[in-house]
Amino acid sequence: MSAELFEVLSLAARYLFALLGVLIVLRAFLWLLSDGATARSGRRRSRDSGCIGEMVVLSGSPALPEGTIIPVPWEGSLGSVRSCDVVVPCQGVRRRHLWFSWEDGSGLKIQPLSGCEVSVDQLPVDCRSWRKSSPMVHGSFLQIGSALLRLRVFAGLDSAAGFPEDAAAFGAVGMQQSPLPPSPGVPAGPDSGLSDPVYTDQHAGMFFPPAPPYPGDPGQGLPSDPAAGLSPVFPSGSPVSPGQQFPPYGADPFLSEQQPAGADPVFSDRQSCDEEPLLTGRRHPYAPDSASSAPRPSSRGADPAPRPARRRRSQQRNDRWEEDWSE
Amino acid sequence: MFFFFLAFLLLAARDGSTTGYILCAAVPVMIFLGTHLLPRLFPADDLLLSLVNFLCALGILVLYSTNPEAAWHQVVAYGAGLIAMILCILLVRSLSFRRGPVLLLLPLSLILLALPLVAGREVNGARSWIALGPVTVQPSEIVKVFSAVLFAYLLARRRYLAGLFYLLACLALLMLQRDLGTALIYYGTALFLCWISTGNWPVTLLGLAGGCGTAVLGYQMFAHVRRRVEAWQNPWQDYRNAGYQVAQGLMAIGSGGLFGTGLGMGAPTAIPVYTSDYIFAVICEQFGLIFGLCVLGVYAALIWRGASVAARARRGFHSLLAMCSVLFLGLQTFIIVGGVLKLIPLTGVTMPFVSYGGTSMVSSMSLAGLIQGVASLNEDDLEDEAHLTRLGR
Numbered sequence: 001m002s003a004e005l006f007e008v009l010s011l012a013a014r015y016l017f018a019l020l021g022v023l024i025v026l027r028a029f030l031w032l033l034s035d036g037a038t039a040r041s042g043r044r045r046s047r048d049s050g051c052i053g054e055m056v057v058l059s060g061s062p063a064l065p066e067g068t069i070i071p072v073p074w075e076g077s078l079g080s081v082r083s084c085d086v087v088v089p090c091q092g093v094r095r096r097h098l099w100f101s102w103e104d105g106s107g108l109k110i111q112p113l114s115g116c117e118v119s120v121d122q123l124p125v126d127c128r129s130w131r132k133s134s135p136m137v138h139g140s141f142l143q144i145g146s147a148l149l150r151l152r153v154f155a156g157l158d159s160a161a162g163f164p165e166d167a168a169a170f171g172a173v174g175m176q177q178s179p180l181p182p183s184p185g186v187p188a189g190p191d192s193g194l195s196d197p198v199y200t201d202q203h204a205g206m207f208f209p210p211a212p213p214y215p216g217d218p219g220q221g222l223p224s225d226p227a228a229g230l231s232p233v234f235p236s237g238s239p240v241s242p243g244q245q246f247p248p249y250g251a252d253p254f255l256s257e258q259q260p261a262g263a264d265p266v267f268s269d270r271q272s273c274d275e276e277p278l279l280t281g282r283r284h285p286y287a288p289d290s291a292s293s294a295p296r297p298s299s300r301g302a303d304p305a306p307r308p309a310r311r312r313r314s315q316q317r318n319d320r321w322e323e324d325w326s327e
Numbered sequence: 328m329f330f331f332f333l334a335f336l337l338l339a340a341r342d343g344s345t346t347g348y349i350l351c352a353a354v355p356v357m358i359f360l361g362t363h364l365l366p367r368l369f370p371a372d373d374l375l376l377s378l379v380n381f382l383c384a385l386g387i388l389v390l391y392s393t394n395p396e397a398a399w400h401q402v403v404a405y406g407a408g409l410i411a412m413i414l415c416i417l418l419v420r421s422l423s424f425r426r427g428p429v430l431l432l433l434p435l436s437l438i439l440l441a442l443p444l445v446a447g448r449e450v451n452g453a454r455s456w457i458a459l460g461p462v463t464v465q466p467s468e469i470v471k472v473f474s475a476v477l478f479a480y481l482l483a484r485r486r487y488l489a490g491l492f493y494l495l496a497c498l499a500l501l502m503l504q505r506d507l508g509t510a511l512i513y514y515g516t517a518l519f520l521c522w523i524s525t526g527n528w529p530v531t532l533l534g535l536a537g538g539c540g541t542a543v544l545g546y547q548m549f550a551h552v553r554r555r556v557e558a559w560q561n562p563w564q565d566y567r568n569a570g571y572q573v574a575q576g577l578m579a580i581g582s583g584g585l586f587g588t589g590l591g592m593g594a595p596t597a598i599p600v601y602t603s604d605y606i607f608a609v610i611c612e613q614f615g616l617i618f619g620l621c622v623l624g625v626y627a628a629l630i631w632r633g634a635s636v637a638a639r640a641r642r643g644f645h646s647l648l649a650m651c652s653v654l655f656l657g658l659q660t661f662i663i664v665g666g667v668l669k670l671i672p673l674t675g676v677t678m679p680f681v682s683y684g685g686t687s688m689v690s691s692m693s694l695a696g697l698i699q700g701v702a703s704l705n706e707d708d709l710e711d712e713a714h715l716t717r718l719g720r
Contacts, residue, residue: 001340010589013337017614018586020330021621024381028628031374036635042709046716049709050641074641083526099485156715 050074052102053138053153055086060147063089072108072151075101078144092145100136107135108151110142119143328355331384334590338392341591350391350398354384361409369416370703372636378629379695382680383408383688385622389609390602390683392591397602397683404685408692415472415693419648419700429480433493436473439466440500447504455506467501467509468690471655475697478517479647482524490517505551508662508674514538516654523650524643559672572599576608576667580616587615602683604675607667622681623664630657636702649701652694 043049050073057068064087076085079096088097098112111130112118118125121140125133136142138153331354339347361380366373383405391398443466447457456463474497481490494517501510518538522531545552554569562570562577575598582588595601595609611619633653640646656679663682666673677684679691 001343006337006341007589007592009337009340010592013333014586014589014615017330017334017590018617018621021614021618024330025621025624025628028374028378028625032628032631032635035374039635039639046712049712075643154715 048154051154052108052157053151055142055149055151058141058148058150060088061090064147070149072100072102075099088144088147088149090145090147093147097144102157103135104157107137107140108153109135328358331355331358331388334388335391338388338591342395344395346395346399347391350387350402353402354387357405358384365413369413370420370706371416371699372632372702375629375632375636375695375699375702378625378632379412379680379692381625382622382629383692385610386606386678386681386683389606389613389681392613393595393609394602394683400685401683401688404688405692407685408688411689412692412696412699415696416700416703419645419697420703429476432473432477436470436477436493437496437500439470439473440497440504442466443504444500455501455504455509462685465684465686467504467506468686470497471512471690472693472697474513474516475648475651475655475694478520478651479644482520482647483642483644487521487525490521502545506675507545507552508676511662511674512655512658512676515658516651519654519658520647520651524647555672555674559666559669562669572605573669573673575599576605577669579605579608579612580619580668583612583615583619585615585617587611587613587618589613600675603677603687604663604673604682605667606678606682607664610681626657626660626679633657633698636698636705639705640701641705641708645701645704649698652697655694656691 048054048071051071052074053072055070055072057064057066057070060066060068070086070088073085076099077096078084078086078088078098078100080087080089080093081095084096086100094113094116096113097116098110098118100111101109103109109130110118110120110125110133112125112127114127116127120133120136120142122143123133136151138151140151142149142151332351335347335351335354339351341347358380362373362377365371365376387398387401387405390401442457443455447455448463455467456465458464474493477493478490481487481493494513497513498510501507501513518531518534521534522528525531546556558565558569558573562573564570566574579593579595579598582593587593590613593612595612598605598608601609607619607622610622630653633649633656637646637649637653640649659676659679662671662674663676663678665671677687679694680688
C-alpha cells in the first residue's frame with residue numbers, strides 16, 4: 001500500500017476509532033449499571049443476604065429497646081459506635097467491644113478485645129480465653145454490658161446443631177424471602193418449656209428450631225459440656241447476679257397473642273436429626289422429647305430441591321477458616 | 328473485536344507483512360477466547376475479563392504500530408499473564424490462606440525487594456531490575472502481588488503493627504533502589520487500605536502527614552527528586568535535558584488533537600521510553616484525546632468493578648484482597664497518567680496491561696486474577712443464598 005493511500009485511510013479511520021472507543025466505554029458502564037441494578041434487586045428480594053442470622057435484644061437501653069432485631073453478618077465487630085457491624089449502644093459496651101466470625105459447622109465465634117468481657121450462655125469469655133470458648137449457636141445468649149442479646153441463626157447454615165442432609169425431611173426453611181405468608185409459630189406461654197422468640201409479621205417467613213430456655217426457668221437449663229467438666233449453667237435459682245435485671249422469659253416481648261396456641265414448631269421434626277452425636281460431644285439443647293421425635297413432612301408442600309454439590313466447596317472453605325481461628 | 332480487526336488490518340496493509348495479517352486475525356480471536364471461553368473453564372467475571380483483554384490488546388496494537396518486535400514480546404507476556412491470572416483465581420478459590428504460608432511471603436517479599444540492591448542493574452536511574460539469563464525481571468512488580476495478600480491478611484486479622492513494619496521495610500528497600508514511583512504506589516495503597524479496613528481518620532491523616540513529610544524530606548535530600556519536581560513545574564526551562572521527556576509527551580498529546588494524527592502516523596518514537604512509561608502519550612497522539620479519555624474510562628470501569636467485587640465479599644480477607652488489588656492498579660494508573668499529563672511529577676511506572684514489559688503484564692494480570700477469584704467466591708455465596716432462599720418457599 002502506498003504511503004499516501006495509507007495516510008488517507010488512517011485519517012479517515014481515526015473518527016471510526018474514536019466512535020468505537022466511545023461505544024466500548026458506554027457499553028462497559030451500561031453493563032456495570034445493569035449488574036448493579038441486578039445486585040440491588042437481589043438484595044431487596046433477599047433482605048438477609050450476607051447475614052448468618054440476627055441478634056434479638058432482650059434487654060437493652062433507651063437507644064436499643066427490647067425487641068430490636070440486629071442483622072448479624074458473617075464476620076465483623078460489635079460495639080457502641082456506629083461504624084461497628086453490630087451496634088449495641090448500651091452501658092458497659094465499649095466503642096469496639098468484640099469481633100465475631102461465623103464458622104460453618106461450629107457457630108459464631110466471639111473474640112472480645114483486650115479489657116472487654118462478655119458472657120456467652122452464662123460463661124465468661126475474655127480476650128485470653130476466647131479460643132477455648134464454645135461458639136454461639138442458635139438460641140445462645142450474649143451478655144455484653146447491660147445488654148442481653150440472643151442469637152437467631154438462619155436455617156440451613158452449618159452450625160454445631162448439624163445440618164440436615166435432606167432439608168425436605170425436616171421441613172427446613174431457609175432465609176427470609178419477602179413477602180411470605182404468615183406461618184404457624186411456636187406455642188406461646190411460659191408453660192411450654194420451650195420458650196422461643198416469637199416471630200413478628202416482619203419475620204413471618206423465618207423459622208427457628210426451639211431454643212434452649214432462658215436461664216432462670218426452674219428445672220430447665222443448658223446441658224453441661226462433659227468435655228469442659230462444667231456443671232449445668234442454670235441451677236434452680238437465678239444464675240445471674242442479683243443486681244442484674246432481666247425480663248422474665250414468660251414476659252418475652254416477642255410473645256404475640258396472634259400465635260395460634262398449640263401449633264407445632266416448624267422445626268420440631270428437625271430435632272430428630274439432633275440425636276446424632278455432636279462435634280463437641282455436648283448434648284444438643286434441642287434434644288427431642290419422645291413426643292416429637294418422628295419426622296414430619298415439610299409444611300411447605302413440594303420438597304425443596306436437593307442441595308447442590310457446590311455447597312460442599314463453601315463448606316470446605318469455611319472449615320479452613322475454622323482452623324485459622326484456632327491458630 | 329471489530330476495532331482491533333480494523334486497526335491491525337490497516338497496519339498490516341501499511342507494512343505488507345504477514346505478521347500484521349496474523350495479528351489481525353489472532354488478536355480478535357484472542358479477545359473472543361479470553362472473554363467468552365475462559366469463563367466457561369474457570370470461574371471469572373465477564374466484564375472484568377473484557378476490560379482487561381481490551382487494554383492488553385490495545386497495548387499490543389500501539390506497540391505494533393511503533394515497534395513490531397516489542398509487540399510480539401508483549402503477546403508472549405500476555406500469554407504468561409493469562410496463566411498467572413488463572414493461577415491466582417485458583418489460588419483464591421482453592422487454597423486456604425493460613426498463617427504459615429502467608430507469613431512465609433513476608434520474608435520472601437523482602438528478599439525479592441533486596442535482590443536488586445545486591446545483584447541488580449541500573450535502568451533509567453533506578454536499580455530495580457535483575458537479570459535472569461535473557462530475561463530481566465523487576466521484583467517490585469512481583470512483590471506487589473505478595474503484598475496484596477499480606478496486607479489483606481494482616482489487616483483482616485487486625486495485625487496493624489506487623490503491617491506497618493512490613494510497609495516500612497518495603498518502602499525503605501524501594502527508596503534504596505531509587506524506585507520512587509513504586510514506593511509511592513505501595514504507600515498510597517497501604518494508606519487507603521488502612522482507612523478502608525479501620526475507618527480510623529486520625530491514623531489515616533497521620534499516615535498522610537507522614538508521607539507528605541517524607542516527600543518534603545526527600546526533596547531536600549535527593550538531587551534527582553529536585554530535578555523531577557523542577558521538570559514538572561517548568562519542563563521548558565531545561566527542555567533538552569530534564570524536561571525533554573515531559574515536553575515531548577505534552578507536544579505529542581497536543582499534536583493529536585481530539586481525533587489523533589491517525590494510527591501509524593505522527594512521531595511517537597521521538598518520546599523517550601514511549602513503549603512503557605509514555606505509551607499513554609502515544610495513544611493520545613495517534614487516536615486523539617477522545618480515545619484517550621475512553622481508555623481512562625475503561626480503567627475507571629475496571630476500578631469500579633473491582634471495588635464492587637470487594638464490597639460484596641463475605642469475608643473481610645477477601646474484601647481487603649480485592650480492594651488492595653484494585654488500589655494497586657488504580658494508583659499505578661493515576662500516577663503514570665498524571666505524570667504524562669503533568670498533573671503530578673513524573674515517576675517511572677508502567678501503565679497496567681498496556682505498557683511494554685513482561686513483569687508488569689504478569690503482575691497486573693495476577694492482580695486482576697485475585698479480583699476475579701474473589702468475584703467467583705461472591706458468585707458461589709450468592710448461589711448458596713439463593714438455595715437457602717429456595718428452601719424457604
